[in-house]
Amino acid sequence: MTLKINAETNYGDSEPCVAAWSNKLFVGTENGFIASFNPDLSPATKWAAHEVQIFALAANDSSVFSASNDGNIRVWNTNGEKIKEIPTSGSDIESLFIHGKNLYSGDEAGNVFVFENNEPKAAYSVLEEVKDIKVNLPYMFTARDLYVTVTEIKPEESKDRFVTRHVMEGRAPLALLQPYLLTVARGGYNLQLHDLSFESRFKKLHEIKASDMIVTSLSAIDTFAWTGGWDGIVRRWKIADNKIEAAGEINLGCCVNALVATTAEDAYAILTGGRIVHVKSE
Template sequence: MPFHVATRADDVDKHEFDVNQLIYHKGKLYSAGDDGKIKMWAPDLKFLNEVQAHPCSILSITADDNAIYSCSNDGTVKSWELETLRKKKVFLEDKEVEFWKVKYDKGILYIGDNQGNVRMYINSGMFYGSINVANPVKDLAIKDNVIFTTKDNDVIVTNMNLQGEKPQFGIMATIMGRGPLALVDNKVIFMSRDGKDIIVNKIHEQQHLKLFAKIAGAHDMIVNGATAVNWDGNSWLFTAGWDKVIKQWKVANDSLKADGFCNIDFIVNTMVYGDKDQIYAAGGDGHLARLDL
C-alpha cells in the first residue's frame, strides 16, 4: 500500500487551535498547541491524557528520561511528569523574553528565546551557561558539538566546546535559509528563505558544511514541518506545509529524490517520525494524523 493516512485523532480529542509541536518519546506521541495544552496519545492516536500547561500558546516541547519540557510566549519554561502530565515545576521564568524553542540532547536541555539566547541546563536543572547566536531562535538542532539555529532568513551554525566549566562557542557560518531544521546521518536539512526549496548540507569531520543537494520548488507553498530518519540503512526526509501535501524524499547517492506524496486536508505545522514506517503530522485547527508507508 502506498504512503497514506492510516489514522487520525478524533475531533472530540484534538486541540482546539493549531498544533505547533509534536514529539515521539518512549512509545507515546505528545502534542502542544495554541490552546496552551499538552496532549498525550498512543501510537494509534488514541487519546490518553492532557494538561492545561500554559495560558497561551505553547511554542515547543521536548523530553528527557524523566520529564516533558514546554515553553511559551508567556515567558516560562515548565516541566511535567511523562506519564501523568502532572506539573513538576516552573523550570524557568523571565517575563522580559519569549521562550520559543526547547530541545533536549545528550544530557543538556537547550532553551532558545526571541532575543537570540540559547540557555543550557545539565543534570536535570543545573544552569550550565548560555550563548547568543544574534538571531531569534525559532528552531534549533544539535549535531555533536555543532548547533544550528534559525528564524526566517538565516541558519546560524555555531561550534560549541562543552568540556569546560562554561560553554565556549564561536559562530562558524551564516547560511541563507530558514526552518524547519532536520538532521539525518551527517546531513543538516533546512528550507530556502522563501520556504519552498529544500537545501541539504553535508557536515564534514572538520565541521565545515558542503552543499549536498537542493530541490528548487519542492513545494508550491511554505514548508512548516520536516522530519528525517534512517530506517534499516535508508535515509528519508518528509516535508509538508501550507500546500497540504506531505512529501517523501530519499536521501542517498549525493542526491535527494522524490519518493511519494500524500494529500491531507489541513495545513501542516509540525511533523515527527514514530515507529518504523510511521510519520505523524499535525497543524491547522488542532488536527493530527498518522501516515504509514
C-alpha cells in the first residue's frame, strides 16, 4: 500500500503544534490561536484562544477544549465562541482526552482531572508528569517518557480513590485500538502493542521499529495506527493477529508535530514550518 498527499495548506501565522478532529480539523498554534479546517483543508474559523502556545486540544460534536500554561481549560463551541473557563490546579496541562461524556486532563504535576458537562467530577494524582492520557474504564493509562502507568479508577463512584494496577516501560504518545493499547517504546523509535486486559497484565504482544528518529505522534482508528515524528515520515500500520504490520509510508520532509487519523485510510499531519497535509492510503 502507498500513501499520497490528498490536499495540503500552509498556516503561515505561527507554528502549528497540536491537533484534534470532529468533522473538522482543529489546529492549536504556538501563538495561542485555534484554526479550524474543513476536510479538504479549506479554512473554516480562527480565533485567539490563549495568550501563549497551546499545549493540548480535544474536540467532540459540540465543543473544543484547549489548554496552555495558564493552568486552565477553555471550552469553545466549534465556531470559536467561548463557553466556559474551567480552573484546575494551576499546573501546565499537557494532555486532554474525551471518553464518553467525560473530559480527562493531565498536567505536569501528575494531576488528572475528570469533568462532566464542564464541571469537576473527580481528581487523581499519579505522581508523574502526564504527557499523554487514554482511558478505557475502569483503567486509565498515563505516560511521560519512561513508564506507562495503569490506574484503576471509578469516577462514577469515587472522586479521588484509585488503585495503581500496573507499570510498564514506555512513553508518550499512546493510543487505544480495541482490544489493544499502543505505546511508544522508551527509546522513542519503536511501536509497542499491548493486550488491553488486566488478566494478561497488559502483556506486550509485539514491537516493531517505527522510526529512525523520535516518534512524536500516534493516532489509531479501526484496525490501523498512524505514526509521525522527527524524521518527517508518516507511517501507517495494520494491527492484526496480535501483530503490527507496515501498511504504507510517505516522507513529508520535516518534523511531524501532530497527527490525527480520521478513517482507516485518512490522516492529517501538522508539520514544522506551518504545513498541514491530508495523507491518504490508496
